[in-house]
Amino acid sequence: MASETPLLDELEKGPWPSLVSEIKKTGYTGLLKLYELNYQDKMTHWTHGGMVGVPGYDAGVIGRVSDRRDILADAHTIRFIQPAGWFYSTKKLRKLVELWNKYGSGLMNFHGATGDLQVVGIPTENIEPFFDEAAKEHWDIGGSAGDFRTASNCIGPARCEMACIDTNDIYHTLMTDPDILNDMHRPRFPYKFKVKISGCPTDCVAGVPRADFVIMGTWRDDIKIDQEEVRNYAKSGKVDVDYIVQNCPTKAMSWDGNELKINNDECVRCMYCLQKMPKALSPGDDRGATILVGGRARGRYGAFLAWTLIPFMKLEPPYTELKELMYKLLDWWDENGRAKERIGETIYRIGAGKFLHEVGLDPLPTMVKAPRNNPFWFYFPGEVQVDEE
């Protein structure tokens, strides 16, 4: 018998694991037919899914409906807030799989671009009973629309020697905070607000390109050097120490074949030498975080990279100062942002100077690559003398 999915079958060939084989395993046949049709027609047959959700929450369930209801009608997506660091026990995961097989399509996505555990393909009437049971297993729904999105964090101190902050604990503290959960489940912001937590400036969770608020581990004191291990790296032939010294972006290193010297005042914490020689070099002991603001993909003014707002902040549980800063920015943006405008764009449109003034942060040279090159600026009230009328 000829296959009903001749085009998709082509994606079962080749060495990389095939998503088509996975869809076939689930028995989610409606999707298989619709997906084949998408390939035939070279376009998506999915359309807007309308408003779906669970009582009490206005976000986290994404409506999905096809324009070929004869093939597949309503098959929505649910985002679950992932555990910190994307760690799972098989016990917890098996239980969720069991519930998903009972109520949904069986197709899962580890993970969505923002970080959530996504399950795709659930009919409208099953959403509520599914969530009722999932909630008993402590699976809560994540963000969507103009709200506080599910954050994400790198593996941090759980298995990385470079972690300067406890990324898992910060993530979990934020994601269980009642104010944040309220703002995640009941959208009130102009647009999405994404938070990403990286343990060091390697930025393994890609905060700089994507997040509105980035918490990035760093250190203030000196890189710790084990000279014996530097020499071992050099001797091993696996690492060319001269080459690393040459590629240091601020030329802050020297190596005479015996001793490695680092000018820590000039080092920009780029992580290159630490990554190359983790056995010999490690971050200092005076650790904290750099806070960045305003990253986003695409957008009205093109893509933005997040920039340094606070060069250094000590972070200790329960991270009150961090949350206060975040909400100061959120409140300013909520007040000033336009619809579909991320905080970086609001700052860009209104002006970074006014933004800093209104949120009460001092301007710092570390915020810019260089000072302005034009004379067109504004004055705050009281800065210039005004004659009485």
Place this chain on the structure above:
Amino acid sequence: MALSFDELDFGPPDYREMLPPVLERNYGKWKYHEEIEPGVYKHVSETGEEVYTVRAGQPKFIASETVLKLCDLADKYANGYLRFTSRHSIEFILDNKDNIEPLKKDLAEMGLPVGGTGRTVRSIVACTGWVHCHTPATDSPGLQKALMDELYDYFVSEKLPTRLTIAVSGCLNMCGAVHCSDIAILGVHRRPPKVIDEVVSKACEIPSMIAACPTYAIKPKMIKKEDGTTIRSISIDGEKCMYCGICYGLCPGTPLADPKNDGVSIWVGGKISNTRGGPAFSRLAVPFIPNNPPRWPEVVETVKKIIDAWASDAKPDERMGEWIERIGWAEFFERTGLEFTHKHIDDYIFNIRDMNAGARVRGKELKKFS
């Protein structure tokens, strides 16, 4: 039965119950790590304990049956725990070195490749594409599969100058976060949305659409129907629209999908981490390649060409963008045989900072372009 208010807003499961015991014991005490082979890391703690991480690639979507099989492997070899990386690979964290080989064997039987560490191509990050989304101009998961089949060898063995990150997004929403990748594939629409007046009038908030349009291409419109009643809709100025799809995100009455004109663009030289020169955007390499499902041979071939040009000439640790900066963009187009067109010069928000200020042109380019 809906949950009561005080049963809501509880947040994610506690990670402390999800950590492998060996990580819990050594939390914050890690001293260094080394790569043993592609896909296998060893981390050593101050306490002297060692853990071995085996990293495997996976397709964009997996069946619950496969999740259970992964759980079986985690129970058998990793004390009942597993994790995923930010680039969506699966990681098993082993406290027993002897489990590496049998786990690798079992993963191979499941068809899951071990790799993606060190000087390899990383797992391709992709959005949901045509599998489960209403906005894409192309199928990201299909492209991920077609590309990874071709680049498989670069994932399981270390043959590149340094890491290579690739991302695929089906449309300009960029859920695949393509804009800072060594190589990015971005689905593009090339025609303004079709306006379905009946739908716009019933289902859409017209002022929000007008406000959200980045190029001010949307205007309100009244339509008089034959029965004398009027309905409210919008018109789109085709000269101003640049096909971003933000209006379709707000309104089902303005679909962009167009099989004749949709396809992909290719971008190069982006980077996320702060290492050396710091984060950088991907830049346009190829403005358009038509969709050619199921395996997009032209896209695969172009990506391969770009990788070959980089891999054959880059210095150790030199990422795609750093290599291009060293050889110059003119040389990049020369070596890859790709065409430099009007589309490569930013005329959207005309970016004067991208122009070559001054007259600093390399000698070979003076000869070539005269």
